[in-house]
Amino acid sequence: MILDHRNLSDDVAAIIRKMILNGELKAGARINQAQLAEKFKISRGPVREALRSLQNEGLIKHETNKGTFVTTLSKQDAFEIYTLRALLEAEAAQLAVFNLTEKDFRKLEELLDQFYQMMVEQNLESQAQCDILFHRTIVEASKHSRLINMHRQLDTQVGAMYLTVSNKVPVRVHQVVENHQILLDVLRTKDKEKIKEIFSEHYTQTLKDLSNMTPIKG
Amino acid sequence: MILDHRNLSDDVAAIIRKMILNGELKAGARINQAQLAEKFKISRGPVREALRSLQNEGLIKHETNKGTFVTTLSKQDAFEIYTLRALLEAEAAQLAVFNLTEKDFRKLEELLDQFYQMMVEQNLESQAQCDILFHRTIVEASKHSRLINMHRQLDTQVGAMYLTVSNKVPVRVHQVVENHQILLDVLRTKDKEKIKEIFSEHYTQTLKDLSNMTPIKG
DNA sequence: TATCATATATACTTAGAAAAAATAAAGCAA
């Protein structure tokens, strides 16, 4: 039970988060405090604290005196997550204009290359990783800590959603790479109006794809 | 220690939140777990859990093995809070167009009247309450739960900020009432483009006032 | 089907030990 070890609760939260994100804990599954504590050979206190954090992240849902369950996402949730992400990211991209260095741009290019590579190798996990890192790099360049936080929170929720959704969906990866190239290009122009437009658009497309392609219950 | 009582931790969180928001716990002050537990005559577990929630809300800052402290807000924080709130609210207002009923509009009118009344009576606290409720009513009409949540979180942070800022600031209340009337009017038009414009503008003004009028350190 | 007993899980308490950090005290060098 030693990871980065600053405190147990956060380590436990990280572990459970991973368990949810890689499907070890499935959507809707019950989470038993006592069992987890026993499994990790720790007491229940830190487990309870970890669960509280994860609840605030939106990965689990806790009902008093009933139990905690891995969040299940409905169509409405997917809508919410993507629209909010779009909104935040469009704003972040505009703010990022002031801060993006040539080094940042090179990093974004690199991530795009990597993304393409992972697409060729059909490595879905690394693909998703590149995707997230690409967007995160842009958002972090906004230097708007609250915006960054909220965006990251939505990212993990997207991650949880991919499990219930994306596996069954043949994502058109080529188009994704193209779209990202467009985002990168418009960032280079530093034209804030255009940036806002393109970034907002980017997500309406994603959202449309999602609602067409997947039979999410809800 | 009986309030609505679903669970102790949430009650404790509510109490501490109030203590911060009404200045009983000042910005930067240390929060001692054991002392709080003793004060409320409960054990430390629930207190720790409450603090975890409040940290996620941004009202306190916890440093591992060091302690928890009431958040102090810098100029950058004020900027972040207001810009994000503006962004979220402009979006919410557009979504609300589909859902706002005549009853909602009457409620908003009422709140404006009340606001004016409280202004005349120079009741600052009720004024702030009306202000928050006015905006919250609009945001809630968006039916976008994540957006609503984030907005509420920013609201409490605004509340915390008022303590360090607003007392020293002669708010131009007349203008505030006028501005709110404008918001209400534009909502009635149901013109989404215009709504976005006016709502965004509303906050750039607030932000400008704030940065001119207050010497927030940061 | 409704009711009561039983079992399970959560919520909280109590008491205290381990570990980290802050504080105070002592020692030493300039």
Next chain:
DNA sequence: TTGCTTTATTTTTTCTAAGTATATATGATA
């Protein structure tokens, strides 16, 4: 004396262990 480092001492957080109380779910009985 002053400034700095090292070494206790104390405080606070972190976590443990075991157990009680309470709410919910399960399941048997009528």
